[in-house]
Amino acid sequence: MAAVAALAGPEAAGAVDWAKVQPKKVMLMYPAQTSWERLMTRERHSGARKYPDKTCFGCHGNIDEHPLGDGLAHAEKYKEPTPIAGKPGALDAQIKTAHDKDNLYVRLEFSTANEPDAGMDKDFDTKVTMMIDDGNVTEAGLAGCWVACHDDAASMSRGRENATKYLYDSLVENAGRTVKDQAALEAMRAAGKYLEYWQARLNPGAEAVAIDGTILEKRADNMTPVVQAEATRSLAGVWTVTFTRKLLAGAGYKDIVPGKTYTIGFSVHAGHTAKRFHYVSFERTLTLDVGKADFVAAAN
Numbered sequence: 221m222a223a224v225a226a227l228a229g230p231e232a233a234g235a236v237d238w239a240k241v242q243p244k245k246v247m248l249m250y251p252a253q254t255s256w257e258r259l260m261t262r263e264r265h266s267g268a269r270k271y272p273d274k275t276c277f278g279c280h281g282n283i284d285e286h287p288l289g290d291g292l293a294h295a296e297k298y299k300e301p302t303p304i305a306g307k308p309g310a311l312d313a314q315i316k317t318a319h320d321k322d323n324l325y326v327r328l329e330f331s332t333a334n335e336p337d338a339g340m341d342k343d344f345d346t347k348v349t350m351m352i353d354d355g356n357v358t359e360a361g362l363a364g365c366w367v368a369c370h371d372d373a374a375s376m377s378r379g380r381e382n383a384t385k386y387l388y389d390s391l392v393e394n395a396g397r398t399v400k401d402q403a404a405l406e407a408m409r410a411a412g413k414y415l416e417y418w419q420a421r422l423n424p425g426a427e428a429v430a431i432d433g434t435i436l437e438k439r440a441d442n443m444t445p446v447v448q449a450e451a452t453r454s455l456a457g458v459w460t461v462t463f464t465r466k467l468l469a470g471a472g473y474k475d476i477v478p479g480k481t482y483t484i485g486f487s488v489h490a491g492h493t494a495k496r497f498h499y500v501s502f503e504r505t506l507t508l509d510v511g512k513a514d515f516v517a518a519a520n
């Protein structure tokens with residue numbers, strides 16, 4: 221079954237005439253240990269005072285934040301205790317979207333030519349991740365990926381080994397880090413109150429490995445991914461990565477339908493990095509065909 225699905229993917233993505241689709245630039249910034257908790261502390265982040273009246277992108281989206289990323293990549297110890305020598309502070313991706321009657325296609329192009337080898341992830345050179353929400357995780361629409369990023373995740377300031385991303389709503393209110401019981405979590409899942417992610421794991425010259433999964437009380441990969449990924453890397457170090465995702469992928473996946481606005485976010489682990497040592501985008505929006513969104517995926 222899986223083999224058949226994998227074969228169907230590349231043909232489908234190949235059907236999109238990408239030359240006709242206008243790219244949009246998305247800056248992905250190195251966040252160091254900037255967690256949700258730190259961002260919501262007024263003394264640590266002046267943006268906390270105006271959030272959520274203003275969203276993250278509302279403040280950060282309209283200015284050049286490359287210097288902010290550069291600062292964080294080589295920041296004071298309390299922000300970045302283990303800097304990677306020579307790490308660029310940001311990564312610019314050119315992103316295109318399209319769809320046909322069955323699939324959504326998302327294509328990213330970015331360079332990793334100047335990335336030092338951090339030697340953390342021995343298996344993969346680069347990992348590209350896209351997060352998507354359909355409006356059911358309210359705060360994701362205001363803050364994108366950052367809602368899932370907490371200071372007790374592994375490699376963060378109060379990190380616990382193997383702790384992953386999670387949503388605050390998966391915790392019992394006013395009970396520290398106590399996770400809700402299974403029945404409550406199942407009810408949240410049934411109501412779509414989780415984030416979905418797609419990831420392409422890459423090595424130059426090799427087939428992309430695609431995974432997908434969800435974030436609720438933890439990050440959990442799906443057993444058999446629906447998402448497919450293709451990737452090539454040019455000699456100059458430019459990756460072209462295309463995700464193909466069925467619009468209606470069944471239980472455990474968000475339906476991608478016209479008339480709805482989705483929040484999306486991107487991350488790239490470049491130079492054999494792992495965990496928090498990635499580049500992250502601020503929140504963006506996606507619709508199919510029409511609407512006011514950063515990405516309006518047109519029919520192909």
Ligand code: HEC
Pocket residue numbers: 251254259264265266267268270271274275276277278279280288292299362363366
């Ligand atoms: C009202 C405007 C505003 C909003 C809203 C805002 N920020 Fe900021 N942010 C700033 C400013 C200004 C700085 C510069 C340093 C400072 O004041 O903390 C900053 C700094 C940062 C930094 C660097 C932190 C550091 O320790 O150097 C990160 C990362 C960041 N913001 C991410 C976010 C995210 C994610 C959100 C949404 C949850 C957000 N910001 C919302 C204005 C804003």
